[in-house]
Amino acid sequence: MAVETIFSKIIRKEIPADIVYQDELVTAFRDINPQAPTHILIIPNKLIPTANDVTEADETTLGRLFTVAARIAKEEGIAEDGYRLMMNCNRHGGQEVYHIHMHLLGGRPLGPMLLRQ
Ligand code: DGP
Numbered sequence: 001m002a003v004e005t006i007f008s009k010i011i012r013k014e015i016p017a018d019i020v021y022q023d024e025l026v027t028a029f030r031d032i033n034p035q036a037p038t039h040i041l042i043i044p045n046k047l048i049p050t051a052n053d054v055t056e057a058d059e060t061t062l063g064r065l066f067t068v069a070a071r072i073a074k075e076e077g078i079a080e081d082g083y084r085l086m087m088n089c090n091r092h093g094g095q096e097v098y099h100i101h102m103h104l105l106g107g108r109p110l111g112p113m114l115l116r117q
Contacts, residue, residue, distance in 0.1 A: 002047050002048075002049050002053070002098075003049075003098070004047060004099075005047075005097050005098055005099040006097065007041075007043055007097055007099040007101065008047060008099065010027065010029060011027045011043070011045050017029040017030070017032075018030040020040060020072060020075075021042075021068055021071070021072060023064075023068075024045070025044065025045060025046075025060070025061045025064045026042055026043060026044055026045060026061065026064045026065055026068055027042075027043055027045055028040050028041065028042040028043070028068055028072055028104075029041055031103070035105060036105040036106060036107050036108055036110060037106070037107025037108055038073075038076045038078055038083070038104065038105065038106045038107040039103065039104070039105050040072055040076075040103075040104040041101045041102070041103060041104075042065045042068050042069055042072070042101065042102040042104060043065075043099060043100065043101040043102070044058070044061045044062065044064075044065070044100065045061075046058070046061060047099055048099070048100045049098040049099065049100065050089050050090055050095060050098060050100060051087060051089040051100060052089060052090070053100070054100070065102045066085075066102075069085055069102060069104050072104060073104065073106065076106065076107070078106035078107055081106070082106065083104060083105060083106030083107075083110075084103070084104075084105045084106065084110050084113075085102055085103065085104055085105075086102070086103040086105065087100065087101065087102055087103070088103075
C-alpha cells in the first residue's frame with residue numbers, strides 16, 4: 001500500500017508551493033532546495049512511489065512529465081542552452097520523497113552527471 005507524501009498535499013494545495021503548472025495528470029512546482037537557477041519538480045497527480053512501481057497503465061501520465069518539462073523549459077528560457085531531467089529511485093539513487101518525480105534543472109552549466117568519488 002503506497003503511503004502519501006508531502007507531494008500529495010502540494011497537489012491538493014493543502015500546503016503552499018510555487019506551482020508553475022498543473023493539469024489533470026501532473027503538477028509542477030519549484031523545488032524547496034534548488035540546486036540550479038531553475039529547479040522544478042514535475043510529478044504525477046497519482047501516487048506512484050518509485051520508478052519500480054511504474055506500470056503500462058502509467059505510460060500516458062509519465063509521458064506527460066516530458067511534454068510539460070519541455071513546455072516549462074521554454075517558459076523558463078533554458079530550452080536552447082539546455083537542461084537536465086532526472087529521477088532518483090530508492091536509496092542508492094538518492095530518493096528522499098517516495099512520490100515519483102522528475103527534476104528539471106537548468107540555468108547554468110550543470111557539469112558532469114555524477115559526482116566522482
Ligand atoms: P529526491 O531526492 O529525488 O527525492 O528529491 C526530492 C526533492 O524534493 C528535493 O530536491 C527537495 C524537494 N522537496 C522536499 N520537500 C519539499 C517540499 O515540501 N516542497 C518543495 N517545493 N520541495 C520539496
